[in-house]
Amino acid sequence: xxxxxxxxxxxxxxxxxxxxxxxxxxxxxxxxxxxxxxxxxxxxxxxxxxxxxxxxxxxxxxxxxxxxxxxxxxxxxxxxxxxxxxxxxxxxxxxxxxxxxxxxxxxxxxxxxxxxxxxxxxxxxxxxxxxxxxxxxxxxxxxxxxxxxxxxxxxxxxxxxxxxxxxxxxxxxxxxxxxxxxxxxxxxxxxxxxxxxxxxxxxxxxxxxxxxxxxxxxxxxxxxxxxxxxxxxxxxxxxxxxxxxxxxxxxxxxxxxxxxxxxxxxxxxxxxxxxxxxxxxxxxxxxxxxxxxxxxxxxxxxxxxxxxxxxxxxxxxxxxxxxxxxxxxxxxxxxxxxxxxxxxxxxxxxxxxxxxxxxxxxxxxxxxxxxxxxxxxxxxxxxxxxxxxxxxxxxxxxxxxxxxxxxxxxxxxxxxxxxxxxxxxxxxxxxxxxxxxxxxxxxxxxxxxxxxxxxxxxxxxxxxxxxxx
Amino acid sequence: xxxxxxxxxxxxxxxxxxxxxxxxxxxxxxxxxxxxxxxxxxxxxxxxxxxxxxxxxxxxxxxxxxxxxxxxxxxxxxxxxxxxxxxxxxxxxxxxxxxxxxxxxxxxxxxxxxxxxxxxxxxxxxxxxxxxxxxxxxxxxxxxxxxxxxxxxxx
Numbered sequence: 001x002x003x004x005x006x007x008x009x010x011x012x013x014x015x016x017x018x019x020x021x022x023x024x025x026x027x028x029x030x031x032x033x034x035x036x037x038x039x040x041x042x043x044x045x046x047x048x049x050x051x052x053x054x055x056x057x058x059x060x061x062x063x064x065x066x067x068x069x070x071x072x073x074x075x076x077x078x079x080x081x082x083x084x085x086x087x088x089x090x091x092x093x094x095x096x097x098x099x100x101x102x103x104x105x106x107x108x109x110x111x112x113x114x115x116x117x118x119x120x121x122x123x124x125x126x127x128x129x130x131x132x133x134x135x136x137x138x139x140x141x142x143x144x145x146x147x148x149x150x151x152x153x154x155x156x157x158x159x160x161x162x163x164x165x166x167x168x169x170x171x172x173x174x175x176x177x178x179x180x181x182x183x184x185x186x187x188x189x190x191x192x193x194x195x196x197x198x199x200x201x202x203x204x205x206x207x208x209x210x211x212x213x214x215x216x217x218x219x220x221x222x223x224x225x226x227x228x229x230x231x232x233x234x235x236x237x238x239x240x241x242x243x244x245x246x247x248x249x250x251x252x253x254x255x256x257x258x259x260x261x262x263x264x265x266x267x268x269x270x271x272x273x274x275x276x277x278x279x280x281x282x283x284x285x286x287x288x289x290x291x292x293x294x295x296x297x298x299x300x301x302x303x304x305x306x307x308x309x310x311x312x313x314x315x316x317x318x319x320x321x322x323x324x325x326x327x328x329x330x331x332x333x334x335x336x337x338x339x340x341x342x343x344x345x346x347x348x349x350x351x352x353x354x355x356x357x358x359x360x361x362x363x364x365x366x367x368x369x370x371x372x373x374x375x376x377x378x379x380x381x382x383x384x385x386x387x388x389x390x391x392x393x394x395x396x397x398x399x400x401x402x403x404x405x406x407x408x409x410x411x412x413x414x415x416x417x418x419x420x421x422x423x424x425x426x427x428x429x430x431x432x433x434x435x436x437x438x439x440x441x442x443x444x445x446x447x448x449x450x451x452x453x454x455x456x457x458x459x460x461x462x463x464x465x466x467x468x469x
Numbered sequence: 470x471x472x473x474x475x476x477x478x479x480x481x482x483x484x485x486x487x488x489x490x491x492x493x494x495x496x497x498x499x500x501x502x503x504x505x506x507x508x509x510x511x512x513x514x515x516x517x518x519x520x521x522x523x524x525x526x527x528x529x530x531x532x533x534x535x536x537x538x539x540x541x542x543x544x545x546x547x548x549x550x551x552x553x554x555x556x557x558x559x560x561x562x563x564x565x566x567x568x569x570x571x572x573x574x575x576x577x578x579x580x581x582x583x584x585x586x587x588x589x590x591x592x593x594x595x596x597x598x599x600x601x602x603x604x605x606x607x608x609x610x611x612x613x614x615x616x617x618x619x620x621x622x623x624x
Contacts, residue, residue, distance in 0.1 A: 031540070033506040035530055036512035036616035039550070040558055040575075040598055043521045044610030071610065160522050160606055 033058040046070045048155050049102060050095045052087035054134055059252070066090040069361050070163060075151055077112075078138070081251055082198040083140045084174075089119065092153065094126075094134035101126045101156035104135065107164070111171035113140040124156055139171050142199045144247025146170040152220035163267025173198035173244035175251040176225070183358035187234045187263035191227045193242055193254060199245035207253075210238050221245040234263030262358035266307055269365040270298040273350035275334050277369065279455030285340055285371035286454040291336040293320075295353040297365070301330040306357040309337040313350055315343040315371070326354060345371050372450055372454030376402045379427070379450045379458075382464035394463065400425045400448035406463075408432055410445035421450065432469050441466040502588065505624040509533065514617065515597045525599030527561075532583075532619045533591030540621030542583040544594070548576050550613035553575030557608055560600050565593040575615055585624050 021250040051073055053066035058078030066089055068074050071092060080086075094100045105124045106112045117125035119133035125134065147169050154162030181191040191206065201464075203221025207214035208229065217229060232238065239258040275294035278286040285293055295311045307326030312319050320343065322335045340348065348371045354362040381396035398404045398421040406429050407415040414432040421427040434444050447459040516526035534540050544562060548555045555576035562571040562581065571581045576599060586592070596617070600608070 031504055031506045031536065031619040033508045033532070033616040035508065035514055037614070038515055038596075038617065039513070039612060039614045040515070040517045040520055040554065040600075041612040042554060042600065042604075042608045042610055043519040046610065047519060158521070160604070161609065162606060163609075164606075253476050417589050 019055050030426050038052035043161060044071070045153065045155065045161055046095075048096055048100050048161065049153065049373075050093040050132075051153065052091045052093075054090045056086045056089045056164045061082070065406075068165075070153075073153075073163070073165040075137075075165055075167040077137070077167070079170040079172050079173045079249060080139050081172050082139050082144070083113075085136055087136045088134040089137055091132050091134050092117070092127070094127035094129055098127050099126055102133075103152075103154045103156050103162075105152040106137075106155070106167075107150045107152055107171060109147040109151075109167055110143035111140050111145070111147030111169040112137055112149075112151070112167065113143075114138045114349040115151050130402065133319065137448060139169060141197070142196070144171050144173060144200060145249060146247075170248040170249055171247060173246040173251045174202045175254045176204060176242045176244055177254060179240065179242055179254050179257045181238075181240055181257040183259045183262045184228070185263075185265075185361070186357040187232045187261040187358075188228055188230045189232060189238060189240075189259045189261055191229065191240055191242070191257070193225050195225050195407065196244035196246075196251060198244060198246060198251075201244050203245050205243045205245055205250060207241050207243070208235050208238050209240075214241065217421060221439070232261035232263075234261050236261050262266050262356060262360060264356075265360040266298045266304075266354040266356050266362040267302045269309065269352045269354055270300055270330075272297050272311070272350045272365045274350070274369055276349070279372070280372040280453045283369055284454035285369060285373070287373040287375060287456045290340050290343075290371065290373050292336065294334055294336040295338065295350055295352070296332055296334050298332050299327060299330060299354065303327055303329055303331070303354065304356070308355050309333050309335065309352060310350050310355065313340055313348055313352065315340050315346060315348045318343050327398050340371060343371060345373055347371075370454065374452075374454065375456040376450040376452045378461045379404055379421075379448050381406070381446070381448050381463045383444065383446070383463055385465070385467055385469050387434055387469045391433045392444075392467075393428060394431055394446060394448065395428040395459075396424070396448070397421070397425040399426055399452050399458070402450040402452045402458075403449060404450050406431055406446045406448045408446050410443050410446070415446070435469075436449070441468040443467075504534060504538045504540030504588075504621045505536035506540070506542070506619050506621045507533045507535035507591075508619070509591070515598060517598065519573055520600050522600050522604040523602035525597055527597035529593050531591055531593045532615070534584075534586035534588055534621060536621070536623075537588050539585050539587050539624035541585050541624050543580050543620045543622075544570060544578070544583055545580045545618050545620065546575065546578040547616045547618070548578075548613060549615070551575050551603045551611040552576060552613075554611040555613040555615075557604050558600055558613060561595075561597040561599075563595045563597075564593075569596070575613065578615075578617075583619070584619065 011468045051070035056065045104115045106115045115137045117133045150164040151167045174196045176193040206217045206227045237260045241256045242254040275296040278284045310323040312321045320338045350367045353364045376399035379398035384393040402421045404427045405416045405418045417431045444465040444467045446463040451457040509531035517526045556574045558575040560575040
């Protein structure tokens with residue numbers, strides 16, 4: 001009997017235990033109903049606009065500036081000169097069924113002066129359904145160096161619906177313009193250019209080539225707009241270009257200019273002399289020609305048309321200078337109109353040099369002439385009637401060496417009669433023998449002048465004589 | 470005791486034990502009754518697209534204890550999609566008595582007690598979801614989803 005009871009009790013206990021376990025799990029058991037499929041999606045710019053990269057490329061490359069789409073667009077302008085406008089950077093299209101106004105904002109990148117829609121020319125553009133416009137950007141005039149920031153495309157009226165597009169632009173200065181190169185003496189080549197329009201630049205770099213490849217000549221940026229290249233070899237042709245420097249970046253190249261170094265001076269002139277000299281040997285500067293002296297310069301066979309001839313007439317610290325074009329080959333050029341009035345009387349030096357296009361000057365060909373503008377005084381004179389001999393005589397004094405000239409005006413014209421005053425200044429001059437008619441005298445008159453070696457003629461002596469013999 | 474009586478006794482004890490301890494079996498036919506959750510209506514509470522900061526939407530669902538026994542009800546949510554958006558969205562659950570059962574991030578709804586429903590007791594729940602006006606632009610275009618579950622445990 002005991003055994004008979006054990007089995008059911010054991011089963012009952014097991015079932016109870018099992019039931020207890022089930023109760024525990026029944027406490028975790030839940031009846032559940034679920035409501036699935038609840039979704040929330042935030043609005044996005046792509047619901048309004050389609051953005052596609054444009055055709056604008058980084059300067060000097062074929063790499064597009066823009067890449068990505070409305071959500072991921074990036075703008076890398078590369079190294080760009082200031083005040084440069086990029087057109088068609090990217091395109092914005094209204095993909096909604098109603099008009100939308102797109103807005104653009106440049107944030108945190110001063111190197112971009114403006115970003116605007118081509119259709120409106122401003123930072124906002126109303127787009128009809130399906131309409132599109134391109135976006136342009138202009139680099140700054142003043143902000144140099146690498147700048148990073150964002151360009152924001154948004155929907156007008158929403159402070160939230162926008163995308164910030166990572167943007168980078170390394171702003172270089174505008175290149176200088178109008179470069180010019182000129183050969184100078186001793187092989188030096190001088191450069192000059194118009195400044196970059198970019199403000200705040202640190203200077204310019206000068207590049208030179210004589211064949212392939214440019215080399216920067218300057219160590220630090222050149223502050224001004226000129227540069228002299230003296231490290232040249234005569235006869236070598238050089239080309240140059242310039243770059244503005246600012247913000248650690250260089251501009252694009254300027255236009256190229258060239259010059260040939262010239263270190264060889266022309267051959268000096270063969271002769272120099274007065275062309276309109278006065279006096280004896282036409283070798284004097286005198287009262288008559290002093291205000292407009294002409295000088296003849298003879299050039300050698302090596303003369304070229306680009307040469308110039310300079311004549312200097314000098315005396316002590318005073319000088320008069322004139323320059324005229326040269327000529328091709330051997331020959332004469334005349335320099336006229338030299339006003340030597342300010343120079344004193346005495347020895348005067350004529351100096352003639354030839355300069356080539358580079359400014360190399362030849363040695364000077366010189367000659368010395370005398371300037372004498374002092375007219376001799378009026379001669380003295382006495383008339384001696386030779387009593388109807390062959391000739392009457394006029395004798396007196398005049399400036400030594402001067403040519404004394406007597407011209408009869410009464411009773412009839414004769415002469416002139418000339419002689420040279422002796423070293424002591426005396427002279428004697430045989431003149432026409434006038435026959436007097438006593439008792440009525442005959443009036444005889446001579447005008448007597450002295451002309452010095454320089455050709456200056458002094459005041460005239462009027463010599464009257466009453467010839468009764 | 471006959472052999473039949475010997476067998477009948479343990480079986481009787483076993484039956485009594487099973488009925489006493491198992492609620493399902495009890496609900497299914499026991500005197501304690503069952504708890505069941507029913508919903509009036511179908512489909513999601515909301516399906517929101519192009520939500521912008523400051524926007525909100527709401528929907529209602531009616532939940533009933535369709536069982537025969539009282540049940541303790543709990544609301545929970547399984548959230549999927551972008552966690553950043555789910556954390557930014559503010560969910561408010563209010564019952565038809567005006568009691569706010571939950572207000573907080575959608576992603577934070579883990580298991581909110583709704584109380585005990587008597588058999589046949591039903592309540593409407595209004596679920597509102599809002600994107601705060603201070604939400605950042607970085608949420609633009611993100612999506613989040615939720616499956617709301619009302620669970621009941623027999624009281």
